[in-house]
Amino acid sequence: MSTAEGPPxxxxxxxxxxxxxxxxELAQVxxxxxxxxxxxxxxxxxxxxxxIERLIREHxxxxxxxxxxxxxxxxxxxxxxxxxxxxxxxxxxxxxxxxHRLAVVLSQLQHRDTPGRGWIEGVLSRRPLGxxxxxxxxxxxxxxxxxxxxxxxxxxxxxGDPAPQAPSVGASNWNGGLMATRHLLxxxxxxxxxxxGPDCALSGRARLDGFRTALDMAGVPVDPELIGPxxxxxxxxxxxxxxxLRLPSPPTAIFTCNDGxxxxxxxxxxxxxxxxxxxxxxxxxxxxxxxRWMNPPLxxxxxxxxxxxxxxxxxxxxxxxxxxxxxxRVELGTxxxxxxxxxxxxxx
Numbered sequence: 526m527s528t529a530e531g532p533p534x535x536x537x538x539x540x541x542x543x544x545x546x547x548x549x550e551l552a553q554v555x556x557x558x559x560x561x562x563x564x565x566x567x568x569x570x571x572x573x574x575x576x577i578e579r580l581i582r583e584h585x586x587x588x589x590x591x592x593x594x595x596x597x598x599x600x601x602x603x604x605x606x607x608x609x610x611x612x613x614x615x616x617x618x619x620x621x622x623x624x625h626r627l628a629v630v631l632s633q634l635q636h637r638d639t640p641g642r643g644w645i646e647g648v649l650s651r652r653p654l655g656x657x658x659x660x661x662x663x664x665x666x667x668x669x670x671x672x673x674x675x676x677x678x679x680x681x682x683x684x685g686d687p688a689p690q691a692p693s694v695g696a697s698n699w700n701g702g703l704m705a706t707r708h709l710l711x712x713x714x715x716x717x718x719x720x721x722g723p724d725c726a727l728s729g730r731a732r733l734d735g736f737r738t739a740l741d742m743a744g745v746p747v748d749p750e751l752i753g754p755x756x757x758x759x760x761x762x763x764x765x766x767x768x769x770l771r772l773p774s775p776p777t778a779i780f781t782c783n784d785g786x787x788x789x790x791x792x793x794x795x796x797x798x799x800x801x802x803x804x805x806x807x808x809x810x811x812x813x814x815x816x817r818w819m820n821p822p823l824x825x826x827x828x829x830x831x832x833x834x835x836x837x838x839x840x841x842x843x844x845x846x847x848x849x850x851x852x853x854r855v856e857l858g859t860x861x862x863x864x865x866x867x868x869x870x871x872x873x
Contacts, residue, residue, distance in 0.1 A: 542585030542673075551584075552577050563674065564650055578670065586673045595675075597627045598653035599841065602640060604661040604684075606633040608785060609813040610830065614659055614681065617834025625842065627654065638684070638725070639664050649674060655841040657681055657834075660726075677844035681837040682830075684726050687854065692844065694837040694855045698728045701826035701859035702735025702780070705808040708824070708861055709778045710743050713870035714806060718751040718776035720765045720786050726757070729782045732810060736780055751776055755786050762789025770797055770805070777870050778806035784813050787823055787866075802868035812862050821865035829857050 545563065549556040554573060561569050562577040563586060569577075599622055603611050615631070622629055630651065634640055638661065645667045648656060655677040662684055663671070671678050680693040687693040709717050719736045722729020733752075740747050750772065753765030762781055766789055769776055781787040787809030791801065799805050801821060809816060812827035836855055843850060 543580075545586075548577065548580055548584070548586065551580050564652070578666070581673045582666075582669050594652055595654050595845070596652050598630055598651060599627055599838065600630050600632070600648055600651070600653045600656040601659065602644070602656065602661060603631070603633045603659045604638075605636050606631075609815060610811065611659070613813065613830035614834045617831035617836075618657065618838050620831070620835050621838035621842070634661055638662060640667065645670055648676070652676070654845040655679065657837050657841060658683075660684055677841055679837045679841045679844070681834060682728060684728075686727055690853055692837075692840050692850060692853050694833050694840065694857070695728065696828045696833060696857050697859045698731035698828075699735040699738075701810060701828070701861075702732035702782075703739045704735075704859070704861040705732075705780050705810065705826050706736045706739035707743075708863065708867065709780065709806060709808060710739060710745070712778075712806065712867060714778040715745055715870070716748075716751065716774065716776045716778070717745075718753060718769045718779045720753040720755040720762055720769075720779065720781045720790070722755055722757050722782045724754075729755070729757070732782045755782060757783045757785060759785045759789045759792075762786030763792050764789070766790040766793035767796070770794070770799065776805075778808070778867070780808045780810075782810050784809040784811040784816050784823065784825055787816070787825070788819070791819060801866050803871060806867040806870075808867060817864065819866070824864045824867040825862055827860045827862050829859075833857055 545556050545559045549559045552559065558569055558573065559577055562574055599618065601618055618629055630653065632644060640663065649670065653676060656671060657679050659681045668678065680687050680691060682695055683693050706717060719733055721733050737747055751769065753769055755761045755765055762785065766779060769779065770793060779790050781790060787807055790807050794801055794805050801807055807823065809823050809825035810828065812825045816823040816825055840850060
């Protein structure tokens with residue numbers, strides 16, 4: 526039988542996934558070879574692996590004993606393990622997994638947008654109850670590989686706009702940007718700058734949209750010169766703040782789309798001999814624990830990272846039990862936390 530022929534005449538269709546034995550017959554390989562691919566083992570040639578993965582995508586895969594094949598694990602994958610952001614996320618995941626006596630496997634992508642082949646093979650071999658992807662995405666092929674093995678995926682603080690049926694948890698980023706900018710406007714500031722997130726980050730775009738909306742509602746034109754492209758890193762905040770503060774008509778306030786960039790603004794202000802908030806008001810976004818110890822303590826928008834992570838883990842466990850979700854997209858509220866880094870505009 527050639528690999529171009531259809532599956533055995535046993536009524537199997539895309540709505541009736543195939544067993545390992547049926548997939549092996551289609552691919553003209555042993556059941557052991559198919560089993561290795563299904564379980565993410567590496568001892569299969571790339572051409573054979575690609576063929577079996579294609580057959581799984583086309584026909585689906587039916588585990589023989591689903592409940593017995595999954596380990597009591599949750600996979601938690603980060604874009605990068607830097608700063609306090611991943612710590613706050615891990616706390617929320619652990620709150621839920623501890624109640625259910627589950628372990629957590631942690632991995633990072635070293636700032637890559639999607640995991641590499643080695644990561645997906647490791648996940649398939651571990652057979653976790655599900656995967657939580659934080660500020661990162663998976664390729665279409667990787668999503669299909671998880672789906673065909675019955676491993677659910679939940680996106681947490683997603684970088685882009687998830688598909689309508691893709692389970693995800695985020696925060697009210699637009700409203701956060703609106704609140705931050707309104708606070709500065711209420712203090713009399715009109716030369717307000719913003720340091721954005723990376724172009725690929727939907728959260729940063731939403732925060733900037735909230736910033737623009739607040740200015741528009743106040744009748745303050747958006748000056749393109751006061752919009753600094755950022756990258757959510759301290760270094761990026763420093764570089765953009767130095768550029769902004771050296772303008773002929775510099776801003777009196779800066780809104781940064783995360784707390785790390787706000788730290789960079791503090792450094793730039795110190796280098797240029799500016800005082801916060803007397804000469805420059807600063808607002809961040811996230812409310813990570815360390816910002817209350819900055820000098821002065823940072824005014825910021827609180828993003829409930831721990832609660833977001835707990836919500837994502839709850840969703841994942843429901844999916845692993847085969848339950849339907851009442852909502853596929855969950856958005857938790859943000860809150861403006863006013864501290865000492867903002868003050869009335871100083872007349873120059």
